[in-house]
Amino acid sequence: MSERRRVIPGHGPRRAGAASLALVLGGAGVLLGVTAGSAQAAEVSYATRCVPPAAAGLPPVDGTTKAEITAPATAKVGDEVEVVWKFVQAASKNPDLIDLPANSVQPSGTLKAAGAQTTAVAMEGPRENPAIPKGGDMVLADMKGKLKLTAPGEVKLTPDAYDINVMSTDTKCAPTAAVQPAATINVTASDGTSTPTPTPTGTGTGSPTPTGTPTKTPTSTPTSTPSATGSEDDGTGQTDFTGKEVQVPYACNTPIGEKNATSPVQINAKKNGGSYDLTVRFKGSVMDSPAPIPKGSVKPSMEVVLGGADKGTVHVEGPTNAEDIKAGDPMTIPDLKGTYKPGASGESTLSPGVLTVKALGTTTTCTPTKSEVSLKLDTAEQASGASGGGSAGSSGSGGTSGTASGGGLAETGAESNGALKALGLVAGTAVLLGGAVFTFMPGRRRLR
Known part of the structure; x- marks a missing residue:
């Protein structure tokens, strides 16, 4: 019996070290989970209509937007969490008209939050893109936004309208059909109590939807000068x-x-x-x-x-x-x-x-x-x-x-x-x- 219980030299400390490491990592996980849970990413597709500026004289274009939304899986009331909108596919490509130079395209848009709180989250990306050749796929930078959590429950995030600003002009794109939520944040009360049944509260604090960079209005116009005479001889x-x-x-x-x-x-x-x-x-x-x-x-x-x-x-x-x-x-x-x-x-x-x-x-x-x-x-x-x-x-x-x-x-x-x-x-x-x-x-x- 004692032989079976004998500890092989060196094995006991190794097991104890592994258990200690697991405990440390578990504790770290608990500490990290106090503010927000692991990030989750989900993709959603929706029918979209894009309307070019009136001055362009072009008709609206119907296409499909594919967006991937990343947000924390869990958080608590009072947290301000970051949400990321990645364009898996824009509702367009660059037509066979002009090469778009690098860093000439900037996206902005709105992400809808519903459920435990209802608000609109302003999203914006940097003016960062590779050179896009005529006929090439549109490449839009990731957009980011901040959401202040105000009530416990489930908060569902749904992509909505967005603008594409190209050298100071906007093309406006909006859903033409219902869009499914792409991510859900489970929000607990600040004291750690269980999450109640989610009910819309309408107490969100989202910021206004961005409207894109306004087109620069020409500030100077050609001026005439008195006619001059040429040579007679x-x-x-x-x-x-x-x-x-x-x-x-x-x-x-x-x-x-x-x-x-x-x-x-x-x-x-x-x-x-x-x-x-x-x-x-x-x-x-x-x-x-x-x-x-x-x-x-x-x-x-x-x-x-x-x-x-x-x-x-x-x-x-x-x-x-x-x-x-x-x-x-x-x-x-x-x-x-x-x-x-x-x-x-x-x-x-x-x-x-x-x-x-x-x-x-x-x-x-x-x-x-x-x-x-x-x-x-x-x-x-x-x-x-x-x-x-x-x-x-x-x-x-x-x-x-x-x-x-x-x-x-x-x-x-x-x-x-x-x-x-x-x-x-x-x-x-x-x-x-x-x-x-x-x-x-x-x-x-x-x-x-």
């Missing part, structure tokens, strides 16, 4: 020729449809031997930037139309933005430059022609609906000059010969004859991005 020795400012009506073909706009344009010239260095200027600061613009993302160009004695076009272009543009900074249009080599002798006229803007991978082309002469020059024919209908200009301050290629996004204003914010660089980008990012996405789970 190059024989006078004059080298600088200032054109008059003309109001050019444009019909623009944009990624979101046809738009009309009018813009003030001035063409100036400087004689350089037998040729002229041209500068096309869009007058005034169009607006303040509604969102950060990465450097090198926007480039405008134009075909200046020749008339009178000469024929053809001269290609002029502006540089891409050399630096990042901060939100709220004034938006200015760079001068477009190129070289004009006359192809005929006599009085030649120069008028603003087809405008293109290349921005964030998109193309917009704006064609004047009426010719407006800005500058007249008395020209002398040069070898291999413009006359004959071809594109003129070789090089000069970034100008290149040949017909303009590429082009880009223009914001031309929702109303007819609105100021040509097309060259406001990002105004239209904001409308396009905010209004067009939501198209139907087939029900497939986004890889995580």
Whole structure:
């Protein structure tokens, strides 16, 4: 009998140590459970309708939202718990219109709490996303919110409406059918007593639903300057020729449809031997930037139309933005430059022609609906000059010969004859991005 009860050397302390460790861990678990239980995560899917901004002129889009809600399984009255909303799938994909730059999309929304207390929990995520190519799946950051627990019982959490803010414009998404709760918190009284039967109390203290970042209203508009006169006769020795400012009506073909706009344009010239260095200027600061613009993302160009004695076009272009543009900074249009080599002798006229803007991978082309002469020059024919209908200009301050290629996004204003914010660089980008990012996405789970 004593042999059977003999303790093998070393085994007793090992068992005692294991028991002590279990006791310590158990005690730690008790201590951790005093404030909130282990986190739980559950996924729910619901039919959603997303409404783009009215200025985009796009219809609502119906899709499916899949959201994963994470919250503590247990907590006590008085606790403030964090709730996380992960987008397993947004009700959209990025359409084949424009590449969304990194960190340009921000989600916010509302999570409904019901049961022992009823309230709305404000949820918001950071403006953090990878670059999203045209046609790619929308990637939205996780949203977080705080819920102050005020009554014992079961508190059920249900995802509700959310906004997608893209460069200062909002697309609003809301459920079109009943949504099932995604998580439940079992709330005990602060003294540790048992949980009573849950009854709605309506004493929640949620914060207001976020409405997204308001669109920045343009604070400056193009200003007109008195018309200036050009050269009457190059024989006078004059080298600088200032054109008059003309109001050019444009019909623009944009990624979101046809738009009309009018813009003030001035063409100036400087004689350089037998040729002229041209500068096309869009007058005034169009607006303040509604969102950060990465450097090198926007480039405008134009075909200046020749008339009178000469024929053809001269290609002029502006540089891409050399630096990042901060939100709220004034938006200015760079001068477009190129070289004009006359192809005929006599009085030649120069008028603003087809405008293109290349921005964030998109193309917009704006064609004047009426010719407006800005500058007249008395020209002398040069070898291999413009006359004959071809594109003129070789090089000069970034100008290149040949017909303009590429082009880009223009914001031309929702109303007819609105100021040509097309060259406001990002105004239209904001409308396009905010209004067009939501198209139907087939029900497939986004890889995580």
